[in-house]
Amino acid sequence: GENVEQHPSTLSVQEGDSAVIKCTYSDSASNYFPWYKQELGKRPQLIIDIRSNVGEKKDQRIAVTLNKTAKHFSLHITETQPEDSAVYFCAASKRAGRRALTFGSGTRLQVQP
Amino acid sequence: DAGVIQSPRHEVTEMGQEVTLRCKPISGHDYLFWYRQTMMRGLELLIYFNNNVPIDDSGMPEDRFSAKMPNASFSTLKIQPSEPRDSAVYFCASSFSGRDTEAFFGQGTRLTVV
Numbered sequence: 001g002e003n004v005e006q007h008p009s010t011l012s013v014q015e016g017d018s019a020v021i022k023c024t025y026s027d028s029a030s031n032y033f034p035w036y037k038q039e040l041g042k043r044p045q046l047i048i049d050i051r052s053n054v055g056e057k058k059d060q061r062i063a064v065t066l067n068k069t070a071k072h073f074s075l076h077i078t079e080t081q082p083e084d085s086a087v088y089f090c091a092a093s094k095r096a097g098r099r100a101l102t103f104g105s106g107t108r109l110q111v112q113p
Numbered sequence: 114d115a116g117v118i119q120s121p122r123h124e125v126t127e128m129g130q131e132v133t134l135r136c137k138p139i140s141g142h143d144y145l146f147w148y149r150q151t152m153m154r155g156l157e158l159l160i161y162f163n164n165n166v167p168i169d170d171s172g173m174p175e176d177r178f179s180a181k182m183p184n185a186s187f188s189t190l191k192i193q194p195s196e197p198r199d200s201a202v203y204f205c206a207s208s209f210s211g212r213d214t215e216a217f218f219g220q221g222t223r224l225t226v227v
Contacts (some may be wrong), residue, residue, distance in 0.1 A: 034215055043204065043218040044156070089156060098210045100146055100169065103156040 002027040004092050006104025014112050019080055021107045023090035024072040030092040033066060033073045034101065038087045047088075048075070080111045117219035119205050125225045131193040134222045137186055138207030146206040146216060147180055147190050156204075162188065163210075195226045 003026040013019050025033075031052035036044035050057045050064045050073065057064050061080075066073040077084055087108050091101040118137040126132050138145050146161040160170040165182045173180070177196070182188040192199055202223050206216040 036218075043220050045218070046215045049215060098144060098163075098208070100158040100161050100172075101156075101216060102158070105155045 002102040004104040010108045012110045019077045021075045025092045036089045085111045119219035129194045132195045134190040136188045136205030142207035142209045144208045148204040150202045197226045
C-alpha cells in the first residue's frame with residue numbers, strides 16, 4: 001500500500017518568514033495530493049490540493065509543488081502569520097474523492113510573532 | 114449544508130462497554146470514510162463506503178470494531194468491547210465522486226476508555 005513520509009515534524013519560524021514542509025510517497029499510481037491544516041481540537045481542513053497532471057499550484061500565500069519522478073511534493077507558505085500556527089498534514093490517494101487518503105505524520109508549525 | 118455531522122462529540126466509557134459513534138455525511142456525497150487519530154499512529158483509515166457498501170475495511174484493527182451504513186445519510190462505528198487503547202479521536206469524512214471533490218471531515222468524536 002501507499003506510504004507517505006513527512007518532514008519536518010516541527011517547524012518554528014518568525015512571522016513574515018517562509019515555511020516549507022516536504023512529503024514523499026511510495027505508490028507511483030497516486031495522483032491526488034491534498035494538504036490539510038488542523039488547529040488544536042479541530043477537524044482537518046483542506047487548504048490546497050494538487051493533481052498529478054500539474055507541477056505547481058498557488059493560492060495566495062500558499063503553494064504546492066509536485067515532482068512525480070522523484071515522488072515528492074511540498075507545501076510552501078510565504079509571509080507567515082501567527083494564525084498559520086497549526087499542524088499540517090500531507091496526504092496521497094489514487095483518485096480524489098473516490099479513494100481513502102494516506103496521511104503523513106504531520107508537521108507542527110509555530111509562527112512566532 | 115451543515116457539513117459532516119458526528120455524534121457524540123465526546124464519549125467517556127469504561128473498559129468492556131460497547132461504544133457507538135455516529136456520522137451523517139453531506140447530502141449527495143457517495144463516499145464515506147472513518148479515520149482514527151492518535152498521537153502514536155497519526156491519522157489512519159479504518160473503513161470506507163461507496164453508495165452505502167463497504168469497499169475497504171482492511172484498516173479496522175480488530176473484530177471488536179464494526180461499521181455499518183444502512184442508508185445514504187447515516188453511518189455507525191461500533192466498538193465492542195472497548196479497551197483503553199481505543200482512546201482516540203474518530204473522524205468521519207465524506208466526498209462526492211461526481212466532481213472528484215476533496216473529502217470533508219466532521220468535527221470528530223473524542224473517545225476516552227477508562
